[in-house]
Every structure is written in structure tokens, then in C-alpha cells.
Amino acid sequence: xxxxxxxxxxxxxxxxxxxxxxxxxxxxxxxxxxxxxxxxxxxxxxxxxxxxxxxxxxxxxxxxxxxxxxxxxxxxxxxxxxxxxxxxxxxxxxxxxxxxxxxxxxxxxxxxxxx
Amino acid sequence: xxxxxxxxxxxxxxxxxxxxxxxxxxxxxxxxxxxxxxxxxxxxxxxxxxxxxxxxxxxxxxxxxxxxxxxxxxxxxxxxxxxxxxxxxxxxxxxxxxxxxxxxxxxxxxxxxxx
DNA sequence: ACAATATACAACCAAATGGTTGTACGTGGT
DNA sequence: ACCACGTACAACCATTTGGTTGTATATTGT
Numbered sequence: 001x002x003x004x005x006x007x008x009x010x011x012x013x014x015x016x017x018x019x020x021x022x023x024x025x026x027x028x029x030x031x032x033x034x035x036x037x038x039x040x041x042x043x044x045x046x047x048x049x050x051x052x053x054x055x056x057x058x059x060x061x062x063x064x065x066x067x068x069x070x071x072x073x074x075x076x077x078x079x080x081x082x083x084x085x086x087x088x089x090x091x092x093x094x095x096x097x098x099x100x101x102x103x104x105x106x107x108x109x110x111x112x113x114x115x
Numbered sequence: 116x117x118x119x120x121x122x123x124x125x126x127x128x129x130x131x132x133x134x135x136x137x138x139x140x141x142x143x144x145x146x147x148x149x150x151x152x153x154x155x156x157x158x159x160x161x162x163x164x165x166x167x168x169x170x171x172x173x174x175x176x177x178x179x180x181x182x183x184x185x186x187x188x189x190x191x192x193x194x195x196x197x198x199x200x201x202x203x204x205x206x207x208x209x210x211x212x213x214x215x216x217x218x219x220x221x222x223x224x225x226x227x228x229x230x
Numbered sequence: 231a232c233a234a235t236a237t238a239c240a241a242c243c244a245a246a247t248g249g250t251t252g253t254a255c256g257t258g259g260t
Numbered sequence: 261a262c263c264a265c266g267t268a269c270a271a272c273c274a275t276t277t278g279g280t281t282g283t284a285t286a287t288t289g290t
Contacts, residue, residue, distance in 0.1 A: 005133045016127035017278085018120045021204075028208040035236055047279055049238070054277095068236045068287040076208045083201040086194055089136075093143040093191045132248085150266055162249055164267070183257040183266045 007059075011082045014058035019043075020051050027061050028074035034063075037072070122174075126197045129173035134158075135166045142176050143189035149178075152187070 038048035055061045059078045153163035170176045175193045
């Protein structure tokens with residue numbers, strides 16, 4: 001139960017940083033080594049490496065070893081699962097509309113309740 | 116430019132907390148006063164009020180005054196816009212697939228480049 | 231064998247986060 | 261007029277975060 005919420009916490013947290021979102025975009029287009037990525041940002045290699053680690057822990061990207069390089073690539077399925085959490089929220093909202101429709105359809109307006 | 120990224124930062128950050136996601140779910144089903152919401156969680160009123168403020172700053176919910184109560188309700192459009200940032204990432208990924216297809220279709224395998 | 235490269239990780243630091251309590255203020259009920 | 265209620269916000273605190281530098285280790289090229 002709380003398992004899913006943990007996942008959501010780490011996923012959305014990973015997405016809540018522009019550098020990480022940018023890294024994710026890059027590695028969704030194809031594999032990039034950590035140092036290649038690091039070269040693109042105005043921060044230390046270690047900082048970028050940490051960002052990559054956060055994305056990896058969130059399951060949004062995965063790394064593969066190739067010689068001395070670590071090649072990162074994005075996992076679209078994980079991105080989709082984050083997206084589906086949002087569409088789930090939309091579904092909750094649609095329920096509200098359905099209830100309002102019921103209200104309108106209801107014969108007696110007094111049926112309204114404020115919880 | 117960075118304007119949009121700021122929005123994404125605050126939105127995803129607001130979503131990266133289970134209490135806030137839960138509050139968002141509740142207020143997407145309909146208006147709830149801050150104190151009504153606060154009653155549901157095992158933390159102080161002030162803590163919940165802060166969470167509501169974070170959601171409000173992120174544009175995910177809005178508040179309306181009714182007497183002494185502040186009634187919060189969720190903004191689905193904002194949720195959708197967060198979702199569309201994710202589908203945009205999927206689009207980036209589809210580009211990768213298209214490029215791989217191009218590669219397969221290409222007559223000369225040497226066309227591959229590693230950036 | 232050696233130097234350069236790529237990664238990983240620890241230790242440290244300032245700032246932000248998520249919580250607390252306390253205070254102030256407007257609104258509503260009696 | 262008074263008191264309870266709902267909200268807002270400040271001040272404070274422990275923990276986390278996002279960055280730094282430094283060190284260790286494995287791989288590659290000469």
C-alpha cells in the first residue's frame with residue numbers, strides 16, 4: 001500500500017529538479033555516459049553523478065557498464081507510470097463531475113450535503 | 116524559457132509528498148476547508164496548512180474564502196499540465212525509436228554516430 | 231609500467247524542507 | 261460583549277538536499 005506511495009515520492013522528487021529532468025530527456029534519446037552528461041552542466045562531475053544516482057534510484061533511468069564508462073538510458077515505462085499516477089488523479093476529479101451531474105439529475109435539491 | 120521549468124520544479128515538488136498528493140485527491144473530489152483536511156492527518160494544523168500553501172503556490176489547488184473558512188479545491192488543468200510534461204518526455208523517447216528505425220532502414224551501417 | 235580517464239563515494243557545508251509551538255486576527259454563535 | 265473557531269504566519273528545530281572537494285579504484289592507451 002505505502003509501497004506505491006514510496007515509489008511516487010521518489011519519482012516525483014526525482015522529477016522536481018530541472019537538471020535531472022534535462023538529464024532524463026537526454027538519456028531518453030539514447031545512452032549517454034555520466035561524464036558526457038556532466039560536460040553539459042555548469043557543476044562538478046560529482047554533482048551530476050549524484051543526480052544520475054537519484055534518477056536511477058527512482059527507477060527512471062538505468063545504467064550499464066561498458067569498460068570504464070557507465071552508460072545511462074531512460075526508462076519510458078517508469079515515466080509512463082509517473083504519468084498514470086496523474087491520470088489517476090484526473091479520474092478522481094471526473095468522479096466529482098459525475099456527482100455534480102447526479103445532483104443536477106436529482107429530483108430533490110435538498111439532497112446536497114456538505115460532508 | 117526558464118519560466119516553464121520553474122513551474123515544473125514547483126509542481127513536481129508539490130507532488131513529491133504523499134500528504135500533499137492525498138490532500139490534492141481530496142480537494143479534487145470537491146471543496147474542503149483547511150481544518151477539515153487537517154483533521155484527517157496525524158500532524159498539526161499548521162503543518163497541513165503549509166502543505167495546502169505549497170499546493171496552492173504550485174497552482175494545483177486554489178482557495179476561496181467563505182466566512183472564517185478557507186475552502187480549497189483542486190485544479191485539474193494544472194494536474195493535466197504536469198501530466199503533459201511527462202508525455203512530452205515520452206515524445207522525446209519516441210524520437211529515439213524513430214532514429215533507430217532510420218538506422219535499420221539505412222543502407223550503410225557506418226552512418227551510426229556516437230555524438 | 232605508467233599516466234590519463236571514468237566512475238564511485240565519503241566528508242563537509244549552506245540552504246531548503248517538513249515538522250513543531252506560539253501568537254495574532256477576523257468571523258460566528260450565544 | 262464575549263468566547264470559540266478557523267486561518268495565517270513567525271520562530272524555531274532536525275533532517276534532507278544540492279552542491280563542493282578529496283580520495284580510491286578500475287580501465288584504457290602508450
